[in-house]
Amino acid sequence: MDYPSKLIEEAVNEVSKLPGIGKKTALRLVLHLVKESESRTFALTESLNKLRSNILFCKHCHNISDDIECSICRSHRRDKSIVCVVEDTSDVMAIENTSQYSGLYHVLGGVISPMNGIGPSELKIESLLQRVSNNNGEIKEIILALSPTMEGDTTSFYISKRLKDYPLKLSTIARGIPIGGDLEYADEITLGRSILGRTLFG
Amino acid sequence: MDYPSKLIEEAVNEVSKLPGIGKKTALRLVLHLVKESESRTFALTESLNKLRSNILFCKHCHNISDDIECSICRSHRRDKSIVCVVEDTSDVMAIENTSQYSGLYHVLGGVISPMNGIGPSELKIESLLQRVSNNNGEIKEIILALSPTMEGDTTSFYISKRLKDYPLKLSTIARGIPIGGDLEYADEITLGRSILGRTLFG
Numbered sequence: 001m002d003y004p005s006k007l008i009e010e011a012v013n014e015v016s017k018l019p020g021i022g023k024k025t026a027l028r029l030v031l032h033l034v035k036e037s038e039s040r041t042f043a044l045t046e047s048l049n050k051l052r053s054n055i056l057f058c059k060h061c062h063n064i065s066d067d068i069e070c071s072i073c074r075s076h077r078r079d080k081s082i083v084c085v086v087e088d089t090s091d092v093m094a095i096e097n098t099s100q101y102s103g104l105y106h107v108l109g110g111v112i113s114p115m116n117g118i119g120p121s122e123l124k125i126e127s128l129l130q131r132v133s134n135n136n137g138e139i140k141e142i143i144l145a146l147s148p149t150m151e152g153d154t155t156s157f158y159i160s161k162r163l164k165d166y167p168l169k170l171s172t173i174a175r176g177i178p179i180g181g182d183l184e185y186a187d188e189i190t191l192g193r194s195i196l197g198r199t200l201f202g
Numbered sequence: 203m204d205y206p207s208k209l210i211e212e213a214v215n216e217v218s219k220l221p222g223i224g225k226k227t228a229l230r231l232v233l234h235l236v237k238e239s240e241s242r243t244f245a246l247t248e249s250l251n252k253l254r255s256n257i258l259f260c261k262h263c264h265n266i267s268d269d270i271e272c273s274i275c276r277s278h279r280r281d282k283s284i285v286c287v288v289e290d291t292s293d294v295m296a297i298e299n300t301s302q303y304s305g306l307y308h309v310l311g312g313v314i315s316p317m318n319g320i321g322p323s324e325l326k327i328e329s330l331l332q333r334v335s336n337n338n339g340e341i342k343e344i345i346l347a348l349s350p351t352m353e354g355d356t357t358s359f360y361i362s363k364r365l366k367d368y369p370l371k372l373s374t375i376a377r378g379i380p381i382g383g384d385l386e387y388a389d390e391i392t393l394g395r396s397i398l399g400r401t402l403f404g
Contacts, residue, residue, distance in 0.1 A: 002298055004291055005268045007253040014249040017242070018231050029220050031292055033250065034257055034266060035311075040219070041254040045247035047216040048235065051209040052243040055236055064236060066207045089206060089233055096204060109237075 001027075008034075060131065062107045062124045064089045072096075072105060079103045081140040085128065085159065087111055087147065095145065103143075106131065111151040112158060120158060128159070132166050141169040148175060203229075210236075262333065264309040264326045266291045274298075274307060281305045283342040287330065287361065289313055289349065297347065305345075308333065313353040314360060322360060330361070334368050343371040350377060 001023065003009040008030060015026035033041045057063065058070035065071070072078060072092075082103030086092055092105050108123045132139055144159060146152035160170055176194035177186050186194075203225060205211040210232060218228035235243045259265065260272035263285075267273070274280055274294075284305030288294055294307050310325045334341055346361060348354035362372055378396030379388050388396075 001295065004266045004272065004294065005257065007249075007257055007268065008266060011249045011253040014246045017246075019234050020227070020230070025222070027292065027295075028222070030250075030253065031266075031290070032221050033254060034291075038254050041250055044216045044219075045251050047209075047213045048232075048243055048247050051213040051232065052235060052240050055207065055209055064206045064210060064233075066209065070206060089236075090229065092206065093203065093229075 061105045062109060062127065063092050063105055077102070080138055082143065083128075083131070083139055083141070084143040084145050086145050087152070091145065103141075108146075108155070111146055111149075111155040113151045123155070125159060125162065129162060132163065132168065137167070139168065141171060144170065144172045205229075263307045264311060264329065265294055265307060279304070282340055284345065285330075285333070285341055285343070286345040286347050288347050289354070293347065305343075310348075310357070313348055313351075313357040315353045325357070327361060327364065331364060334365065334370065339369070341370065343373060346372065346374045 003012065008027075011030045011033075012023060012026045015021060015029055016023050018026075021029075033044075056065050056068055058065040058073055059068050060073040061070060063070050063072070067074075079102045083106050084095065084101060084103055085106045085108060086095070087108055087110060089107060092107060095101050095105075106124065106128050108125065108128075110118050110123055112118060112120055112123065128142075132142070142159075142163060144156040146156050156172060163170060174197055175190060176197060177183060177190065183191065205214065210229075213232045213235075214225060214228045217223060217231055218225050220228075223231075235246075258267050258270055260267040260275055261270050262275045263272060265272050265274070269276075281304045285308050286297065286303060286305055287308045287310060288297070289310055289312060291309060294309060297303050297307075308326065308330050310327065310330075312320050312325055314320060314322055314325065330344075334344070344361075344365060346358040348358050358374060365372060376399055377392060378399060379385065379392065385393065
């Protein structure tokens, strides 16, 4: 595409590096910024710069935080005997939105993926082991809440192996038919797992 | 939604003001920036700041430009007797991509839209009239290439009224069945116009 200005071209190139944003969408966003007042663009870029410069990660759970200790780890109302292991901050937010979980979290920062060059050492797995061993047995249960993909299952398996010598209950979140889902449209693996993992009625 | 950090919340609020980007997409983009290196975010914000601070508009056609005179108006290879009136820079880019037009442009910066408080004075219509009258008759034809919407048609009508005393040819781009389009699926107005506007075969 021919751009009317070098500045537009550079901005489009940068914006289109964001996930899910192609050149056409990037151009639409950039032209929108040019049409609006300068202060709008500066408010946007300042908020992003401030975020990237000042963002901290909790020293316990590695979740994104405004402090070196996040509000969940700091809270006295959370059950400190359960730790839920997740891939990312967005998973923490999703579980928090359910209001069904009152334990702590551990954010790995990804899953083991040899294809993308991500091994166990790139993730916060050692830190999880340290958390378990330095805890004087306060942690009783670890919930593995990773995606049901090849990579997620590999990571769950790896963590379960590393944790097998600790006196811990290891669990994973239930797999089954989603609420509102129709049996006949469920795939065989999910349906099979939902039968194996059946629970008592009522 | 509860955000794990004020900084994330502010960034999400700013990003979700962009057109077509909701809170969920904004969160995904912001978390992506946090995951990547700081320099990526700074490259993005710098390119946007530079764009917004330094962008210029061509003094003749009001298209986005790196200079006070754009490359199209400056070029000796363009036909200076035809001016194509469009709504926005993206329309100029779309027409340029066809390689079918060698005249000049005039970017209005929008269309007349009383609902959004945009009257003729908010657009570059006076500047078009000045361009025509200060030109010693060099401009022979004006092509109105605005969207076939209520607002676009109103704007075309308004401009045609204002230009009626000048010795000019006024034209609009052809409306009809798109190439590859099926007759039976075309709406009646488009099909009707394509019959009225029929051209000689071959």
